[in-house]
Amino acid sequence: MSEDSVLSPRNAWFRRAVGVTAGIFVATALGGFVLLPYAQPDLKVAGLWDAICSAAGVVRTPSAQAPAEPDARLTKVVVTSALPATPAPDAIGRGATLAQQCAICHGPTGVSRADSPNLAGQYAAAIYKQLMDFKTGARVNAVMTPFAKDLSERDMQDLASYYAFLPRLPGYHPVQEKPAPRIVINGAPMRGIAPCGSCHGALDNKTGSPWLEGQPAAYVKAQLFAFASGERRNDISQQMRNIARRMTPEEIQLASEWYASQPSTTIHTN
């Protein structure tokens, strides 16, 4: 008997091996696709085919009812690292012109003297998202909302490109030597708080998160309190609201002051 004949229905090994394997598969498939769906008391199946589809993980069509609307506007921006899309060649120049109206608060070089956020060198994705949220009403601010209302999609992309292009100024950081607070480096694992630094700079950066080093302490602090109270709600999946709610006022104070005292680190996306 040659080896080629093993792969033939005439060979007893072939018949047994294929038969046993197929038998086990059919038996387990019956268990998984028929028996189990019917055995689950809270799973309502309309028939055999419905049970099989359910066990196979086929996505069901949602009900015709309109989904419940949230009581406030939520952010509509989907953050990816390709945000905003590849800028037009004249984006930075056009953004610079548009930015003149921002200079009174955010500074002519994107560095603020008024406790507004410094925008020079901030990630384009972060700036774009905030402008979009102001425009759609997901984030509300008496000063920013009127500015953002009239911006077009292109305007917001160009402004983001311009500010991302500006060099980060180290500024004056007299107390940068102080050690990082635990909330920035460790977070508070038992309260489900990730370290600030794992997204906002110092340890790592995650797409869509702004870097915070050198930002005005008053601004960072105010935003954390706004997230904690629910006054600000344009964070994706409540990430910042969940964190800020669980932070103590001392931790908010420490984190804000420490970030304000830091020069920007090298862990940044381009």
Add this chain to the structure above:
Amino acid sequence: MLTSRRLILAHFWLAFAVFGFALVLGAWQMFVRSPLHTWISNPEWYYRSLTAHGTVMGYVFPTLVAMGFGYAISEVSLGRPLVGRRWAWAGFWLIAVGAVMAMIPVALGRASVLYTFYPPLIGNPFYYLGIVLVVVGSWIWVALMSINLRVWKRDNPGVAVPLPMFANVAGSYLWAWTAVGAALELLLQILPVAFGLRSTIDAGLSRVFFSWTLHAIVYFWLMPTYIAYYTIVPRAIGGKIYSDTMARISFILFLVVAMPIGMHHTFADPQVGAGFKFIHSAFTALVALPTLLTVFTICASVEIAARMRGGRGPFGWIGALPWSNPIMMAVAFSFVMLGFGGAGGLVNMSYQLDSSIHNTQWITGHFHLIFGGAIVIMYFAIAYDLWPHLTGRAMRDLRLMRVQLWLWFVGMIVTTFPWHWVGILGMPRRMAYYDYADPAIAPQALSVALSAVGGFILLASGLLFILVLLRAQRAPREDAGAYRFAAALHPPVLTPALNSYALWIALMVGLTVTNYGFPIAQLALRQDTSVPAVYVGADP
């Protein structure tokens, strides 16, 4: 007949060098996240180290051992020099270059994604490319094993393939097919995102692809150990293999059912249907079969050796075994760890029981006990057994070898038993930091501290192992005679089905289609299953 000594030694030395490096990292990780040390205040260092430890221990170390041992098996059991030695060196260098290429971005903090990749986390593309090179290098080995067997078969028609080579080629085919899952994940999902061509990734599909590799890779790691059980242990203790046929059936069963069972790693994943999870769970139960057959056959083979040495009575023969022989000790330790690890594995594969330990430290304890314990201790035994034949020098440090094996066994038990325990208490895995001052986890501090002590025992044993090999490399020259594998009690009868792989490969591929086809097709065809990638460290 060992003619490619330098090639085999190069594989073993590189394997054990990277093993030593990763072992140091492992012990450091156990220490810094235990209550014995204050927190290092930067989780990045921990995850960087963890990525390096996992990548080296999971991909580089066992692959090199399997390859080096495979070349030795081919030459010794077929009794002819290796065909394609140049290609074998090319494979070796691909792995060496790939390992370095992968480790540079990890060391720079550009790829702290852990060895299982964890999409949507995305690291530097060179990390993934390095791993691709390692896999490509190992595929050269797969091809060479197949070619060598073919050449031998052509010259020896009608003769049964020697058991070591039969098992070795089965292991290589298993690896060739099982690596395809991770290769698809890397090429179709991760690399395009890592190169910045896409910014979203189908994390669910990636995880399904990885589960294709993730379970059977364990059986690939296991192959050298099982080959050693069957073909080194009986000879080393003066016995014979109880049943050559049983051995072949075990290896064939691994080939067929080790792969289409990986979704028991995704029991908690929403993207896979419950029906497929059930099928994979049931098939995972089947994979216990070849292990049980092996335990039976090896115990019977050992009993034969004991009775040949004058052992009497239903249990009295156990005392007659050569307990001072390092190979005997290694196999006994290995079986104890395999028993506990396997029992834990039955919990993991059960759809219901898994939910209580899923993603806890239990899992980490489990795979360290099985892989680091039962499997790696036999890698030590393989090295000890082959070394005099590879170096042509005497190996006289029997005392040191015994101490080393004892330390590894005790160290692994001390490390992994408390590890399982804190997992049952609910301690999550993959965490860089635990606040033991918190009353909720304060009672676990003692177990974690014990576990860290075990880590240092393992480190001592690993370094001792390398010392023994180094000393043997400098010992006086001595001819160890021809290397040979154990003989079977009854010489093998030529059964075509147990001498070729076509039927078993067909079943393996067929079960892949039935068990993975629909879930993969469903996720691949849907357009709305991708999520934004999360780039680690920096760019693009």
